[in-house]
Amino acid sequence: MKVRTRIAPSPTGDPHVGTAYVALVNYCLAKQNGGEFVLRIEDTDLTRSTSESERAILDALRWCGLSWDEGPDVGGPHGPYRQSERTAIYRQYVGKLLEDGHAFKCFCTPQRLEEMRVAQRAAGLPPRYDGLCLTYSAGEVARREAAGEPHVVRLKVPDEGVCIVHDARRGPIEFEWKSVDMQVLVKSDGLPTYHLANVVDDHLMEITHVARGEEWVSSAPKHLLLYRYFGWDPPVLIHLPLLRNPDKSKLSKRKNPTGILFYRAFGYVPEALMNFLGLLVNSAHEGEDEMMSLETMVKRFSVEHVPLGGPVFDVEKLDWLNGRYLRERFDAGAFEARVAEWGFAPERLARIAALAQPRVQRLSDLAYLTAFFFAGRVPVRVEDLRSAKLDDLGTRQALHLALVELDALREWNVAGIEGVLTRIASVLGKKVRDIARPFYVAITGSPTSVPLYDAMDLLGREVVRERLRFALELLGTPTKREIEDWKELVV
Ligand code: GLU
Numbered sequence: 001m002k003v004r005t006r007i008a009p010s011p012t013g014d015p016h017v018g019t020a021y022v023a024l025v026n027y028c029l030a031k032q033n034g035g036e037f038v039l040r041i042e043d044t045d046l047t048r049s050t051s052e053s054e055r056a057i058l059d060a061l062r063w064c065g066l067s068w069d070e071g072p073d074v075g076g077p078h079g080p081y082r083q084s085e086r087t088a089i090y091r092q093y094v095g096k097l098l099e100d101g102h103a104f105k106c107f108c109t110p111q112r113l114e115e116m117r118v119a120q121r122a123a124g125l126p127p128r129y130d131g132l133c134l135t136y137s138a139g140e141v142a143r144r145e146a147a148g149e150p151h152v153v154r155l156k157v158p159d160e161g162v163c164i165v166h167d168a169r170r171g172p173i174e175f176e177w178k179s180v181d182m183q184v185l186v187k188s189d190g191l192p193t194y195h196l197a198n199v200v201d202d203h204l205m206e207i208t209h210v211a212r213g214e215e216w217v218s219s220a221p222k223h224l225l226l227y228r229y230f231g232w233d234p235p236v237l238i239h240l241p242l243l244r245n246p247d248k249s250k251l252s253k254r255k256n257p258t259g260i261l262f263y264r265a266f267g268y269v270p271e272a273l274m275n276f277l278g279l280l281v282n283s284a285h286e287g288e289d290e291m292m293s294l295e296t297m298v299k300r301f302s303v304e305h306v307p308l309g310g311p312v313f314d315v316e317k318l319d320w321l322n323g324r325y326l327r328e329r330f331d332a333g334a335f336e337a338r339v340a341e342w343g344f345a346p347e348r349l350a351r352i353a354a355l356a357q358p359r360v361q362r363l364s365d366l367a368y369l370t371a372f373f374f375a376g377r378v379p380v381r382v383e384d385l386r387s388a389k390l391d392d393l394g395t396r397q398a399l400h401l402a403l404v405e406l407d408a409l410r411e412w413n414v415a416g417i418e419g420v421l422t423r424i425a426s427v428l429g430k431k432v433r434d435i436a437r438p439f440y441v442a443i444t445g446s447p448t449s450v451p452l453y454d455a456m457d458l459l460g461r462e463v464v465r466e467r468l469r470f471a472l473e474l475l476g477t478p479t480k481r482e483i484e485d486w487k488e489l490v491v
Contacts, residue, residue: 001208002033002034002035002036002206002208003029003030003033003034003035003036003208003209004030004035004036004037004038004205004206004207004208004209005026005027005029005030005035005036005037005038005207005208005209005210005211006026006037006038006039006040006202006205006207006210007019007022007023007026007027007037007038007039007040007061007068008039008040008041008042008198008201008212009039009041009042009057010041010042010043010044010045010048010049010194011041011043011049011050011051011053011054011057012045012048012049012050012053013053014053014056014259014260014261014461014462015053015056015057015059015060015061015259015260015261016258016259016260017243017251017258017259017260017263017273017277017313018213018242018243018251018258019057019060019061019260020060020061020064020066020260020273020274020277021240021243021277021280021281022211022212022213022240023061023064023066024064024066024274024277024278024281024297025211025238025240025281025301025306026209026211027066027298028278028297028298028301029209029211029301029303030209031298032298032299032301035208036069036070037066037067037068037069038068038069038070038071038076038078038081038205038207039058039061039068039070039071039072039073039081040071040072040081040082040083040201040205041054041072041081041082041083041084042083042194042197042198043082043083043084044083044084044191044192044193044194044197045194046084046191049084050410050411052410052411052412054072054082056261058071058072058073060260060261060264061260063260063264063270064260064270064273064274065270065271065274065294066274070205078204078205078206083192083197083201086197086200086201087190087191087192089200089204090186090192090196090197090200091190093196093200093230094153094185094186094192094196096230097153097155097185097226097229097230098153100229101156102155102156102229103153103154103155103156103185103229104133104134104153104154104156105133105141105144105145105151105152105153105154106129106132106133106151106152106153106154106182106184107133107136107144107149107150107151108129108132108133112132113129116129116130126179127181128178128179128180128181128182129154129181129182131182133154134156150188151188152184152185152186152187152188153184153185153186154182154183154184154185155182155183155184155185155195155222155225155226156182157177157180157181157182157183157222157225158177159177159178160177160178161176161177162174162175162176162177163175163176163177163180163221163224163225165217165220165221165224165237166237167217167220167237167238167239168209168236168237168238168303169238169239169303169304169306169308170239170308173217173220175218175220175221177221180221180222180225181222183195183222195219195222195223195226196226198223199223199226199227199230202235203227203230203232207235208235208236209235209236209238210235210236210237210238211238211239211240212237212238212239212240213239213240213242214239214240214241214242215242216239217239220237220239238303238306240281240306241306241307241308241309241310241311242310243280243310243311243312243313244310244311244312244313245312245313246312246313246314248310248312250310251313253407253465254469256313256315257462257465257466259461259462260273261460261461261462262462262463262465262466263318264342265376265459265460265462265463266376266463267322267342267343267376268318268322269322269325269326269338271293271294271325271329272318272321272322272324272325272326273318273322274294274297275290275291275292275293275297275321275325276317276318276321276322278292278294278297278301279292279317280307280311280313281301281305281306281307281311282297282300282301282302282305282306283305283307290321291321291324291325291328291329326338343373343374348373348458351454351458352370352373352458353366355370355450355451355454355455355458356369356370356450359450368446369449369450370450371445372443372444372445372446372449372455373455373458373459375445376463376466377466377467377470378442378443378444378445378467379445380441380442380445380467380470380471380474382474382475384441384446384447385437385438385441385442385471385474385475386437386438387434387437387438387447389430389433389434389435389437390428390430390434390435390437390438392475392476394428394430394435395435395438395475396472396475396476396478396482397428397486397489398424398425398428398435398438398439399438399439399442399468399471399472399475400472400478400482400483400486401424401427401486401489401490402420402421402424402439402468403465403468403469403472404490405420405423405424405490405491406420406461406464406465406468407461407465409461412457412460412461413457414453414454414457417453417456417457418453421435421436421439421452421453423491427489428489436452438471439452439468440452441471442467442468442470442471443455443456443459443464443467443468
């Protein structure tokens with residue numbers, strides 16, 4: 001049997017280091033067995049998926065040094081590789097589940113479901129669909145459908161007994177069926193949910209091994225049930241421990257940069273980043289050099305050695321490895337090529353030069369005017385963040401709101417960024433120029449610089465987030481209470 005693995009990102013945000021980590025494991029699993037590695041885009045959530053995010057994820061994974069044998073960009077015999085283009089396939093399979101009585105139509109309104117949840121919570125019961133629509137006769141279902149009542153399709157789940165999930169690393173994990181929800185498989189708009197699409201695709205794409213984050217363990221019983229209903233063999237499942245912040249909390253961008261593009265922009269090389277991620281799943285053996293190429297990681301990867309505790313994303317270790325790569329692995333020519341690729345690509349230089357030109361007297365002014373484009377964090381003095389137009393509370397609110405709203409911005413461009421800052425100014429009862437200073441200082445290190453929105457656009461969301469977060473820390477990270485209170489200011 002040929003080993004086939006996949007990475008199945010949802011294009012709903014910036015490429016995450018967790019995606020590179022899971023992709024690396026799947027890549028190693030496939031390649032050490034002479035198998036194939038597939039990239040599938042899981043964009044069933046149409047409201048949150050964007051083609052910008054898909055493009056960024058593909059670029060980021062390619063930058064990481066990974067390549068896939070099949071995918072939306074390279075094609076292959078099991079396409080299409082984008083779930084939004086496979087709706088007809090899912091419809092056919094859900095039809096079969098309905099026909100065989102393994103799924104049912106549910107007409108419950110969101111309001112009824114909410115009341116049910118509230119009652120279950122009050123009674124200390126786990127949230128689970130109560131099965132009302134399962135009691136409807138075929139005639140009743142047909143009548144409601146003919147009347148055009150909106151409905152979803154749910155998975156039938158046994159009320160009794162246990163489901164055993166065999167995880168290749170963790171061994172058997174037991175779930176009581178009564179704690180497993182009757183999962184929605186098809187939403188009221190006719191589109192499939194992740195669970196249905198994921199199982200159908202893994203089967204049709206002949207995926208033999210699924211390594212994914214441990215947050216999916218609790219979905220495994222639903223998936224196994226689907227495999228059973230369809231009469232298919234499930235793939236081997238391996239749930240990987242989630243990456244952690246140094247304080248052991250789940251790696252999150254509120255505490256640590258999590259974007260692949262952040263590490264790229266800050267000047268990490270992909271070899272070091274992948275080597276670092278590889279050590280988190282399989283640490284080096286006694287006496288072995290921790291510096292390892294992708295080929296070496298492929299050879300020595302083993303499921304048995306994947307740690308069960310959450311590996312810490314320790315940036316100091318990454319710094320150490322990255323420094324070694326930069327100093328030891330590249331000759332002068334290769335190093336120069338990396339420098340050029342990192343910060344001096346002709347297109348980027350052209351934009352930076354165009355922004356600086358109206359503001360220079362001498363070419364040497366470029367150094368102080370544009371240095372922030374070539375920096376990671378910029379030095380910021382807290383007094384520079386302050387201005388007569390905005391007190392500390394207002395400045396902290398403005399920076400906090402910007403962090404929240406810039407994160408939610410669907411398309412990262414000058415118009416979008418301008419829209420966010422304009423809105424924040426109006427919420428705070430100010431003009432944009434009254435709130436601009438802390439942003440200039442946080443982003444460029446100086447109260448006067450090249451146009452702010454262009455600078456933010458060019459730096460990218462990840463770097464901007466890190467600089468705003470740093471400035472906000474200087475003035476005081478908002479407390480939980482403040483975040484709660486300020487929620488009403490967010491759109
Ligand atoms: N689309 C899911 C994600 O974004 C994939 C989960 C899986 O690998 O099954 O993580």
